[in-house]
Amino acid sequence: MDQKVRVRYAPSPTGFLHIGNAQSALFNYLFARHFNGTMVLRIEDTDTKRNVASGEKSQRENLDWLGIDWDEGPDKPNPKYAPYRQSERNKKGIYHKYIQELLDKGIAYKDYTTEEELQEMRERQRANNEAPHYDGRWYGKSEEEQKAAEAKGLKPTIRFHFPKNHEYEWDDIARGHVSFNSDNLGGDFIIEKSDGMPTYNFAVVVDDHSMEITHVLRGADHISNTPKQMAIYEALGWEHPVFCHIPLIFNPKTRKKLSKRDKDTLQFINEYKKHGYLPEAIFNFIAFLGWSPVGEREIYSKDELIKVYDPKRMSKAPAYFDQKKLDWMNAQYIKKIDVDELAKRTMELVKEGETEEAKHLQSIPEDQCLDILKKTIHVHQRDVDKLLEVMAYAWDYYTVLDQHFNYDPIVANDDFANDDVLAVLKGLKDKLVNGGDDLDYSQAIKEVGKETGVKGRNLYFPLNLAFTGATSAPQIYEIMAIYPKETDIKLLDRMIDAF
RNA sequence: GACCCGUUAGUCAAGUGGUUAAGACACCAGCCUUUCACGCUGGUAUCGUGGGUUCAAAUCCCGCACGGGUCACCA
Structure with a gap:
């Protein structure tokens, strides 16, 4: 550059x-x-x-x-270019100055057509299978005719008059060479509305020029506006910026x-x-x-x-737009960011309370909430797409004692001997009751396995069910660590009672 | 209707004359794992269609089909 x-x-x-x-x-x-x-x-x-x-x-x-x-x-004005709101710029007469210039040159003119008439015109054109366009009816009208319209209380818009059969072309960074003929642009277009405000197509040109914008990157839906704007650049003797139309x-x-x-x-x-x-x-x-x-x-x-x-x-x-891809990408970032930072961000969402999940968690004292968020993230960082899921899990864990678990999948399943299940549940409960605060849950489960001779899924499925209500879950000792120890004991009791 | 534009796997998306036609998501299978998930490995396309140019085309040209954008006193 x-x-x-x-x-x-x-x-x-x-x-x-x-x-x-x-x-x-x-x-x-x-x-x-x-x-x-x-x-x-x-x-x-x-x-x-x-x-x-x-x-x-x-x-x-x-x-x-x-x-x-x-x-x-608007918040960081450079005096050379300010103001940055078009409404304020209009008040300063920035646009009108150039409108007047075009009026004086005879390139712009007043148009007293009413909105109803315009609509009618378009409908008629469509009915005739014509491209909708302004027919130029007020171009070249005399001052008397304008005054007569004024006398009827009509407020004019100001239109830009296109030259006939004129080619507008530019090299678009994204699209390559693009060109339009002035005859296909829908007729003379409005540059100032009847309320005195400039239209988009006029204001952008004046602003981009006076703010010395060098490159205009905008949506591809603006492609067909570009020749109109080029016409204004040309009429005012200005150079247009480089355009780049971004795919929609x-x-x-x-x-x-x-x-x-x-x-x-x-x-x-x-x-x-x-x-x-x-x-x-x-x-x-x-x-x-x-x-x-x-x-x-x-x-x-x-x-x-x-x-x-x-x-x-x-x-x-x-x-x-591929939503699943976005979810995947978000998950990639969630995996990369450390637990404390994610917890902090989730906490902010909780405080903003914009979702059901966030509102639920607001009922928990802040320090406890942060704590359970951290524990939840520790377990679910690998499998969650967005923090909303973290909030949902955290609330589930926080309210686990209020939830009803159905133990049938194990109780009624011949693959699991009731004696084994009970032995495991009771064995683990003993460890919890007798163990200190620094009890290693993973170790405790292994010991229970050894002592009872139950292993593999026979050991873990009942525990998954006891602590999560489902037979498949993340590492169960990690889930146990989310709950207070009393809760773990109650959850085991609850399942023991069900037998 | 007019004017512009696009068309590569289920979904996105690289690729601009000679490639085994990248990669990702999704899906399926295998591995890992108590399970789930993560992770890893593998699998699926002759590039809308018909012609042309060329020794050679997803890549260049023309027609057709389909899809889209724009034609406001909205931006």
């Missing part, structure tokens, strides 16, 4: 950070960090109807959680763009957070949505990704 790289992530604060937003933010972030450039956060809040009060905050918190930070933004994320079931209505897929980053996915895993996973490094490795830390990121390797085909 021969010039200082400046990229931006520019969400509209209409809700939570969506996985598609996150993907776009992430690639901009990787690009900025890889090329030692500047990452800008800009808030595109020109749609006053759809803005959500906490939208911006949520975006920022979730980016933060993912480990994506920025160098400039698809739902493998519907084979369409991930929709917020797809119930089978978690859509928002905060949902991943509350289910106990780790930000490292999500970051890693999203980086592979539409991109891949050279080689076969798939587990990469953030720093490693920054190092190996190569925008030329962006894919063209859509990226299919």
Whole structure:
């Protein structure tokens, strides 16, 4: 890169950070960090109807959680480029200045068509099997006609007038050479709404130019917006940035763009957070949505990704969202992180209380809760996909005495001699009752096996059942260590009584 | 309907003229283990389709089929 790289992530604060937003933010972030450039956060809040009060905050918190930070933004203004919210920029007249310039040049014009008329126009065109487009009816109208419309109380929008049969083309980092003809772009488009706000297609151009953005990485759904924006760059005599259109994320079931209505897929980053996915895993996973490094490795830390990121390797085909793969990847990270750290993170989820599991655990005093989380993680770190499962297990263990176990699988099974089972249960109980606090459960079980002559599954299955209610379980001495010793004894008694 | 784009195993996904067509997930089998899980080993594709170019094509060209994106006073 021969010039200082400046990229931006520019969400509209209409809700939570969506996985598609996150993907776009992430690639901009990787690009900025890889090329030692500047990452800008800009808030595109020109749609006053759809803005959500906490939208911006949520975006920022979730980016933060993912480990994506920025160098400039509403909270870190660089005076040279501020402000970073389009609503504030509009108040300063930044957009209107250029709108006026285009108006003066005769490239833009006022349009008094009402929304109803527009809709009617589109319907008619569709009915005639035509591509929906604005027909240019207000282009070149006289001032008298405009005044007449004004007199009727109509507020105009301002439209950009396309040159005829003009080719817009660019070399897209991800897509290669792309071109569109001005005649296929849906007709003259609105650059200022009747409420005085600029539209997206106009505001991005003004902002990207005035913020000296060098590279625009955004979702592939913006491809057909690009020629419109290029037309504005051209009309204003500006150079356009380099574009890179990131493949969209698809739902493998519907084979369409991930929709917020797809119930089978978690859509928002905060949902991943509350289910106990780790930000490292999500970051890693999203980086592979539409991109891949050279080689076969798939587990990469953030720093490693920054190092190996190569925008030329962006894919063209859509990226299919594979939930199972994400779960696997999250499990990989869970295995890598140490128990104390995982327990700390799980504890944070408990405190936030966003899930049933978390709410349950909130009823336990904090130090005890942390303790049982640590013990649970110690046992389940190897087999759990997300921290939510840890919370569920921990609650099961904490409330084990309230649960009803069905001992039939052993009691009624001819493979297990009742005398043997009882001998084992009683033998172990003796060890617990007589042993000190430092009793080694693993050792104790082995001794019981020796003393009773019961071994293998005949020894372990009854114990699994006594302590977990199931015949298969993780290492049973580890489960025993999760419970207080009195609980272990009660669980043994309970099963002994059942015989 | 118009304009852009994509199409490699059950699911993702490398691969840009000559490869035994990577790897991952899932699945199946084996090993390990009291069981479960983890881990390890092995297994499954002639690259949508029809033509063409070439000594040689998943890789280049054309047609077709299928899928998608976009055509808002949303971003």
